[in-house]
Structures are given as structure tokens and as C-alpha cells.
Amino acid sequence: MxxxxxxxxxxxxxxxxxxxxxxxxxxxxxxxxxxxxxxxxxxxxxxxxxxxxxxxxxxxxxxxxxxxxxxxxxxLMKCSGIEKRAATSCRDASVCPSVCTCTETTIDCRDRGLTHIPANLPSTTTELRLEQNQITYVPPRAFHNLHQLKR
Structure with missing residues (x-):
């Protein structure tokens, strides 16, 4: 080719x-x-x-x-832990949401016009920023797999 x-x-x-x-x-x-x-x-x-x-x-x-x-x-081309694994292994269902920006273990979804909490967040997430969105409902167990979440 x-x-x-x-x-x-x-x-x-x-x-x-x-x-x-x-x-x-x-x-x-x-x-x-x-x-x-x-x-x-x-x-x-x-x-x-x-x-x-x-x-x-x-x-x-x-x-x-x-x-x-x-x-x-x-x-400057960084990945979170989940993305590093994806770079060398099979596809993982948990990735940085497309409308957010992710660095290391932080997911920043501030001021993105979100109406719901993104699904399939990486389990390694320690910080999840959801300020300034239009989220009106937090479903039960929305953060159940985020055991390392600090903020």
C-alpha cells in the first residue's frame, strides 16, 4: 500500500x-x-x-x-491507568468519557452540559469533577465501582 x-x-x-x-x-x-x-x-x-x-x-x-x-x-500525551492498559492489551469497557478530560486518575467533566453521570468510569478514578452541569438525578450505586474515589 x-x-x-x-x-x-x-x-x-x-x-x-x-x-x-x-x-x-x-x-x-x-x-x-x-x-x-x-x-x-x-x-x-x-x-x-x-x-x-x-x-x-x-x-x-x-x-x-x-x-x-x-x-x-x-x-504531554498522558493516559490514566486504564488507558495505559488499553494501549497494550485488549479493549476495556471503562474509559475516559468522550466529553471529559482525564489525567492520571482524575476525570474532569466540569461545565460540559451533562444531564447524567457518565457510565463505565475507570475503577482507578480518585477524583471525579461534575460541577456546572445539568445533572438532575444521581441513580443508586452510581459510584459503586469507584472504590478509590476521594473527591
Missing amino acids: EILTLNGNNLSTMGQLGPMPNLRILRLAENPWLCDCRLRWMKKIISNSHLLARNTLCHRPAHLHSRMLGNINET
């Missing part, structure tokens, strides 16, 4: 591509990329080539929004 175009989809993350020695052009623009530890491999490819995925912008987390993936310092 010489050209791979995935522009304009709804991709937020992508597993590492296998060997493609003939790949000349890789297009990944216009996707809501979550620039966390799982995309470090992609950042390295982009940084080392002028023809591969030049216009790839980060959508999340908020501190990297609209920044070019190839120009980001890898140390």
Missing part, C-alpha cells in the same frame, strides 16, 4: 499500524483525535516524515486542542 486516506472519519484513537514499507502518503486529518499515550507511535511517524499525516490535529484533551500532533511533546 502506498497511500492510506482516513480523513473525515470519527477516529479518536488508532492502534499502531503494521509494517508498510511502501507507504508514501498517510492522511488522517479531520478526525477528533484523542492525543494521549496511545497515539505516541503516530506522533513519532509524523515527526519523522514530511509526507505522512502532516495535518493531523488533536481534538482532546483540552490542553492539546487544535495543536498539530507532530509538534506535541510526548510527555
